[in-house]
Amino acid sequence: DAGITQSPRHKVTETGTPVTLRCHQTENHRYMYWYRQDPGHGLRLIHYSYGVKDTDKGEVSDGYSVSRSKTEDFLLTLESATSSQTSVYFCAISEGRTYEQYFGPGTRLTVT
Amino acid sequence: ILNVEQSPQSLHVQEGDSTNFTCSFPSSNFYALHWYRWETAKSPEALFVMTLNGDEKKKGRISATLNTKEGYSYLYIKGSQPEDSATYLCANQAGTALIFGKGTTLSVSS
Numbered sequence: 001d002a003g004i005t006q007s008p009r010h011k012v013t014e015t016g017t018p019v020t021l022r023c024h025q026t027e028n029h030r031y032m033y034w035y036r037q038d039p040g041h042g043l044r045l046i047h048y049s050y051g052v053k054d055t056d057k058g059e060v061s062d063g064y065s066v067s068r069s070k071t072e073d074f075l076l077t078l079e080s081a082t083s084s085q086t087s088v089y090f091c092a093i094s095e096g097r098t099y100e101q102y103f104g105p106g107t108r109l110t111v112t
Numbered sequence: 113i114l115n116v117e118q119s120p121q122s123l124h125v126q127e128g129d130s131t132n133f134t135c136s137f138p139s140s141n142f143y144a145l146h147w148y149r150w151e152t153a154k155s156p157e158a159l160f161v162m163t164l165n166g167d168e169k170k171k172g173r174i175s176a177t178l179n180t181k182e183g184y185s186y187l188y189i190k191g192s193q194p195e196d197s198a199t200y201l202c203a204n205q206a207g208t209a210l211i212f213g214k215g216t217t218l219s220v221s222s
Contacts, residue, residue, distance in 0.1 A: 031208055033209065033210075035212075040214070041214065042201065042212050042213060042214035042215050043156070043201065043212040044212070045209055045210070045211070045212075048208070048209050050208055056209075058209065059211070090155065090156075094208075096208065098144070098161045099144065099146075099161070099205055099208060099210070100146065100158045100161050101146075101156075101158065101210060102158070103155035103156050103157075104155060105155055106155060
């Protein structure tokens with residue numbers, strides 16, 4: 001299995017609080033992605049990174065920001081969590097040759 | 113947005129049946145089509161990456177074909193087994209990112 005971890009794995013937070021999710025890889029892959037999984041929507045891309053300090057928006061980026069200060073870590077921040085951001089969040093990495101993605105175990109976030 | 117449509121949404125078959133699903137995608141500006149298998153309570157795992165019109169790839173009892181001119185790909189499972197029960201996702205590659213379909217959920221009864 002590709003070396004990808006996500007932390008925390010589960011989190012419950014209140015509306016209006018900031019939340020940061022971490023994705024860590026040991027594969028030295030260039031590309032990293034954040035998705036959310038919701039019933040009826042499948043996997044939707046939030047943000048992605050194509051290198052250190054290089055990021056771009058996905059299809060559902062509103063309310064989220066990201067940072068990548070080093071190759072191995074990609075952080076997803078909800079500045080002020082809302083109930084609509086209750087979801088399962090998956091991180092993925094890709095080495096960029098075929099862009100085949102390897103997924104982390106997911107983080108279940110509940111915003112009450 | 114390079115919309116990806118998958119059909120059927122769900123499927124229930126008996127052990128030993130062969131089955132297939134469809135993935136439709138825009139045929140213009142095509143780069144690659146990916147298939148993933150996603151078991152309940154696990155993470156998606158890559159099955160195939162397909163780039164050329166007419167591509168056919170196989171992994172065990174699972175195979176896939178690609179038609180880039182008309183914008184579709186088929187995933188076939190021969191002799192379904194209960195362990196094949198999962199959601200099968202296809203994704204259209206847009207630059208360095210993937211746009212996923214909503215998946216086809218397969219349930220195989222023994």
